[in-house]
Amino acid sequence: MDFEPGNEFEPGAKFERELRQALERRPAPPGLKHRLMEKRRQKQAEQVRYSTMLWQRMAAAILLTAVLAGGVAWRTHEQRLEEQARGEAARQQVLTALRITSRALNQMNHQLAAHGRDGQD
Secondary structure, eight states, X not given: OOOOTTOTTHHHHHHHHHHHHHHSOOOOOTTHHHHHHHHHHHXXXXXXXXXXXXXXXXXXHHHHHHHHHHHHHHHHHHHHHHHHHHHHHHHHHHHHHHHHHHXXXXXXXXXXXXXXXXXXX
16 A cells, blocks of 8 residues: 555545445346245245145154054053953863862762761661
């Protein structure tokens, strides 16, 4: 930068001139409005797409959770039914064993009673 004693204010004047030129009103480039509106539409479409995708993912996660929970509940119910069936089968076996034992004891009591009557006579 050349500094001359007579041009003390030249650097400031140059700065002001550049500032005025930079702040001077100029017409917008052709198609600017169209480009800005297109970018805005694209951004809105992207937001809608993202929102839709988010809701779809959430719905899929909820559906998957419901299906898994239903499967677990169904399997638990099936296991409970199987356990009840095994318990009922075991109960029937115990009742059958008790009837057999009761008959055997009744026969033994009759034999002992008959043997006791025979021995008393």
